[in-house]
Amino acid sequence: MTYFILSTLLFLLGLLIIHWVHNQYHLDIVVTPAPPPADAPLVSVCIPARNEETNIRRCVEAVLRQDYPNFEVIVLDDRSTDSTLSLLNDIASRDSRLIPVSGSDLPEGWAGKPHALYQVASVARGEWLCFVDADTFLEANALSSVYAKTMEIRADLFTVITSQILVTFWERTIMPLVMTALTVGFSPRKVNDPKRADAISNGQFIFVKRSVYDDIGGHESVKDKIAEDQAIAHLVKSKGFRLILADGGQVVSTRMYTSFAGIWEGWTKNIYLGLSIHPGLLLLGAFGALLGLAAALLLPVWILAGIFWLVNGGGVFALAVLSEALIVSAYLLVMRVKASAYFHIPAWYAMTTSLGAGIFSAMILASTWKVISGRGVTWRGRRYHTK
Numbered sequence: 258m259t260y261f262i263l264s265t266l267l268f269l270l271g272l273l274i275i276h277w278v279h280n281q282y283h284l285d286i287v288v289t290p291a292p293p294p295a296d297a298p299l300v301s302v303c304i305p306a307r308n309e310e311t312n313i314r315r316c317v318e319a320v321l322r323q324d325y326p327n328f329e330v331i332v333l334d335d336r337s338t339d340s341t342l343s344l345l346n347d348i349a350s351r352d353s354r355l356i357p358v359s360g361s362d363l364p365e366g367w368a369g370k371p372h373a374l375y376q377v378a379s380v381a382r383g384e385w386l387c388f389v390d391a392d393t394f395l396e397a398n399a400l401s402s403v404y405a406k407t408m409e410i411r412a413d414l415f416t417v418i419t420s421q422i423l424v425t426f427w428e429r430t431i432m433p434l435v436m437t438a439l440t441v442g443f444s445p446r447k448v449n450d451p452k453r454a455d456a457i458s459n460g461q462f463i464f465v466k467r468s469v470y471d472d473i474g475g476h477e478s479v480k481d482k483i484a485e486d487q488a489i490a491h492l493v494k495s496k497g498f499r500l501i502l503a504d505g506g507q508v509v510s511t512r513m514y515t516s517f518a519g520i521w522e523g524w525t526k527n528i529y530l531g532l533s534i535h536p537g538l539l540l541l542g543a544f545g546a547l548l549g550l551a552a553a554l555l556l557p558v559w560i561l562a563g564i565f566w567l568v569n570g571g572g573v574f575a576l577a578v579l580s581e582a583l584i585v586s587a588y589l590l591v592m593r594v595k596a597s598a599y600f601h602i603p604a605w606y607a608m609t610t611s612l613g614a615g616i617f618s619a620m621i622l623a624s625t626w627k628v629i630s631g632r633g634v635t636w637r638g639r640r641y642h643t644k
Contacts, residue, residue: 291405301383305373325400413498417505460486528624
């Protein structure tokens with residue numbers, strides 16, 4: 258009876274948590290395809306690139322195919338040691354709208370990306386600035402569609418969650434779980450509510466009015482911030498400007514990482530930043546790690562224990578315990594199949610949930626240790642500690 262009561266409590270709690278975690282995606286504002294505007298102010302697309310030879314051609318050529326009638330493209334080569342700059346020069350020789358800029362050495366007191374963005378923005382002439390990461394790819398109507406939605410909502414800074422391009426086994430196993438977790442940690446409805454202080458932006462794509470950017474001091478005002486996109490969002494909202502976080506998956510896509518090593522380095526860095534900037538998130542991180550471990554370890558053990566008890570004469574109580582474990586597992590599987598459909602990957606990747614959850618928990622624990630120990634993180638060959 259004791260085991261049955263414990264199992265029933267886990268059963269109810271498990272169903273509740275699975276439902277809650279998978280129903281936090283509240284991106285009510287959606288960017289839909291729109292035609293080019295008749296009255297189009299100059300937009301400066303600003304792209305920082307450090308050792309991006311894998312992505313830079315695809316990224317830049319996608320921007321150059323925009324149907325928006327009035328834009329320039331400025332790419333800052335941030336001291337790359339690969340062929341990034343030569344690729345940029347090759348594209349620029351065939352399209353004068355691309356302006357390659359060679360970045361200067363990193364000054365004391367600056368983090369790498371804010372310095373790169375500061376340099377590229379200083380060259381930009383547009384009434385609107387569009388910051389795009391080198392691993393992010395725009396559909397031909399992206400600028401027109403984002404501009405239309407920005408004007409409709411009257412946003413001062415408009416940022417989007419992009420569609421994720423997932424190709425390899427590890428991307429498809431880990432990334433959907435991480436993205437699901439992010440919907441729990443950050444509420445778009447709170448971000449979009451001007452009465453709340455919640456603020457975040459996605460550095461992969463930020464569309465901001467130049468006058469607003471200058472008013473907050475640009476990237477120089479967040480020069481020592483590794484999470485410069487979040488810092489910029491806080492400045493914009495704290496000064497009374499309108500910040501909007503939207504679903505941009507129909508017009509913008511990103512391939513963040515291509516290998517297990519890249520996923521581990523990138524997400525331990527991102528989680529580290531979140532935990533460092535908001536120490537209170539350590540509790541949320543611990544909760545996330547426990548959920549991941551529960552999915553990775555508890556569910557399989559729960560099922561095996563029910564089977565073992567049943568075959569050893571547990572009777573109706575053993576059957577009830579096994580049934581509860583199987584129902585929770587089935588519900589989680591259904592939710593992950595739906596997630597697989599959202600991320601455009603085969604449904605069978607739902608079967609890798611335990612593996613992905615275990616790895617995600619390990620990333621949270623590793624990031625937590627980096628915060629507590631003060632070791633910091635290494636990214637793009639540079640080592641950072643938050644302040």
